[in-house]
Each structure stands twice: as structure tokens, then as C-alpha cells.
Amino acid sequence: MRILHVNKFVYRRGGAEGYMLDVAALQREAGHEVELFGMEHPDTIEGLALRDTFPPEVELEPAPRGLAGVAASARMVWSLSSSHGMARALERFQPDVVHCHNIYHQLSPSVLAPVRRAGVRCVMTLHDYKLACPSYQMLDHGRLCDACVGASRLNAARRRCKSGSFAASALLSVESSIHRRLGAYDPVDVFISPSRFLADVMLRDGVAPERLAVINHFVEMPDVEPPAGGRDGFVFAGRLSHEKGVDTLIRAVAALAEPVWLHVAGDGPERDALEALASEVAPGRVRFHGRLDKPDLQALVASCVASVVPSRWNENQPLTILESYAAQVPAVVTGLGGMPELVRDGVDGLVVPMEDPTALAAALDSLRAAPARAAEMGRLGRERLSREFDAGLHLRRLEAVYRGEGTGVGTAVPAAREGRR
Structure with a gap:
């Protein structure tokens, strides 16, 4: 073909x-x-x-x-x-x-x-x-929004969904409206x-x-061996922007009674603000790695108790979750978008409400305190990959x-x- x-x-x-x-x-x-x-x-x-x-x-x-x-x-x-x-x-x-x-x-x-x-x-x-959404993300000033779904694309202009700018939002609204009318x-x-x-x-x-x-x-399924010294800490991998909810994750780590490492892999417009927040509420607990190449990221994920996707927007199908399973590491996610389709709560990961650092901290602590349970979740996640994501x-x-x-x-x-x- x-x-x-x-x-x-x-x-x-x-x-x-x-x-x-x-x-x-x-x-x-x-x-x-x-x-x-x-x-x-x-x-x-x-x-x-x-x-x-x-x-x-x-x-x-x-x-x-x-x-x-x-x-x-x-x-x-x-x-x-x-x-x-x-x-x-x-x-x-x-x-x-x-x-x-x-x-x-x-x-x-x-x-x-x-x-x-x-x-x-x-x-x-x-x-x-x-x-369905002129500005891609179904967000209105950082909040979940479906005003344009099945409705006028001009709602994006009225709400100034693109960076708070009427001009930018109007351009996207007009573009989408024309494409819709023309059957592009x-x-x-x-x-x-x-x-x-x-x-x-x-x-x-x-x-x-x-x-x-x-x-x-x-997702690729590389051979993995659990770290000899056991897994420790948690990892976020992705763009450092508001909708990803990394600030909520940092506050959750700060709330843990037992200090643990949070590894943040990636870069983006919120990095400086997130580093400042980490220094303020969780000093000595958060390490920012920047962008990592694939082998280094795989090794980092495999060394952690769980990966975390604390998004406050409707993620579609984040590859970070699948890559976490490939490393036999469970995922902790918010119950938005397509993520609950990937993470079976209590089976191969945990699902928590968005923007709730207390609930997120409880989920992380439950996995930290029960490494055998976390390892079994990771094993079941990888097993599912071999059936459904080959x-x-x-x-x-x-x-x-x-x-x-x-x-x-x-x-x-x-x-x-x-x-x-």
C-alpha cells in the first residue's frame, strides 16, 4: 500500500x-x-x-x-x-x-x-x-468549556478564549466558521x-x-527490570503549562508527611513560576530536569513509584500514561477527558479529582506506603498494553x-x- x-x-x-x-x-x-x-x-x-x-x-x-x-x-x-x-x-x-x-x-x-x-x-x-473548538483545548481562560461544541464558533470570540485576546480569538472563530460553512x-x-x-x-x-x-x-514495549534498590518518588513528564496542573502536584507533594522526591521532566511557559512555587512550599522535594531524551526519560519513569498526570483539561490519550505502563509503573491521573479510559482506578493506577491537592496527596501517599501494591498495578498496566496497545x-x-x-x-x-x- x-x-x-x-x-x-x-x-x-x-x-x-x-x-x-x-x-x-x-x-x-x-x-x-x-x-x-x-x-x-x-x-x-x-x-x-x-x-x-x-x-x-x-x-x-x-x-x-x-x-x-x-x-x-x-x-x-x-x-x-x-x-x-x-x-x-x-x-x-x-x-x-x-x-x-x-x-x-x-x-x-x-x-x-x-x-x-x-x-x-x-x-x-x-x-x-x-x-469542535477553535482554540484546540476546550478551555475558557483555563477552565473547562464546551461552549462551541455543536454551537456557534463565535462563542470563542465572545469569551476571548485565545490568550484573553479578542483579536486572536475572533480570528480563530472566523477561521472555524468559514471552514464549517464551506464543508472544508x-x-x-x-x-x-x-x-x-x-x-x-x-x-x-x-x-x-x-x-x-x-x-x-x-507504545513500544522495551524490556524492563525494576531498579535494584526499589522505586522511589514520583514523576511528571510533559509541557509545563497551566492546563497541565503541575502546581497542584507540587502542593500535593508539599502536603505529604513523609518527604518524597517529585521529578518534573519537561519545559514550558510556567517553569519559572513552578520552580518558585516548589521553593516556597516544597523546598528540597522537587527536581526540575528540563527536557530529557527518550532513554533518559524511560529510565527516570522506571525508577519512580508512579507517574502523575494532574491535568485540569480534557487530555485526549496521553502517551505518558502508556509509557508509564510500559515501564511497569502505575499512573495517577485526574478524571478528565480520555484518561479514565486508560487508568482503571485501583487496578493499574488511581483517578483523583482535578485541582484537589489533598486528594492527590492521599493517592500518592497510599502508593508510597504500599510499594508491592504499586508494583502490581504497574504490572497489570503493562499486561494491558500488550493486549490493547500493541x-x-x-x-x-x-x-x-x-x-x-x-x-x-x-x-x-x-x-x-x-x-x-
């Missing part, structure tokens, strides 16, 4: 890019012919056969000012360079299927029009809530959702059930969707109202 993966960035930048590159590698190993398409960027991986078809780079964070800003805004809605580049890539590679990922803004859904004209089957993995995503035959929660949001927003498939992500199983499910063998592959998507968006 000839597969063309499409994403705005074609280098290992975040979760969506990492997933795309890992899936592409698996598919090549399985004997498929795979190529990549995206936006030109200095960090784009070398040696791509279709790179000369890529549209030019546009910088949107921060957005340019003046006429450059107007041009960038127009490109978010519809990009002729992206459309023309995709047409050239399709003509040259002649794929059997186009698999899209994050195409918003830098590419725009303009890349889908040539796919439809070419008569090529198109699927799209949803890595966030962008199709109609060429997508099937949307792939990693979680039931995200699929339900799409159904509520009007995506027809026959266009949805729920397919779990996959790479080979993931590829077979993808191939079934590529061939048009129905939706709800692997996990049934509940029925919802009719209508094609």
Missing part, C-alpha cells in the same frame, strides 16, 4: 509529529511505501522525496504584524501554496491513501481539496479538539479518534458516526480503515445523531 502522511510539521516536535513518524516507520517495516508531506521548516527531517512540493514556512507563534500578519491569517483559512503543493505531491507519489494529522493553520484544510479531486481515500487522526473537512472519509471521549465530542458536534473510528495509540494490532486497525472496512475499529463508537459535517 502507498501511504502519504500529512502534517504541518515534519520533524519530531510534539505528540502528533512523534506519532506520525513512529507510525510511518512501522508501516515501512511492514512493507508499505510511505512518504511525508508538510510545511517547509529548517528542522524538517532530511531526505524527504516530496520536500520540493512543500509550501513555504509561515510563523504563527507569535503571529507576524502588518501585511505579513494579514497574509498569515488568510493562509490559515485557505492556502493556495499548500493546495498546489499537495496536488504536485499526489501526482508524483500516487498514494492509495492520504493519512492527515494536524493540518490546521500552517497548511489549512486546503490540502484536502486536491485529495478529493484525485479520488484518493483520506483519513485523519484527531490529536486534539480543533474541529468533507473530503475526509474517516476521522480516527484515539479516545472515546474525543469521539463523543465529535459526535456531539455533528460528525456522523459512520465517519468515526476509535483506534488507541500504541504496535502490530494498531497497524492492522489502521489498514482496515484504509481499506474502508467500517468504523469503530477495535473499539465501538456509540451511536449518535445523523448528519455529515
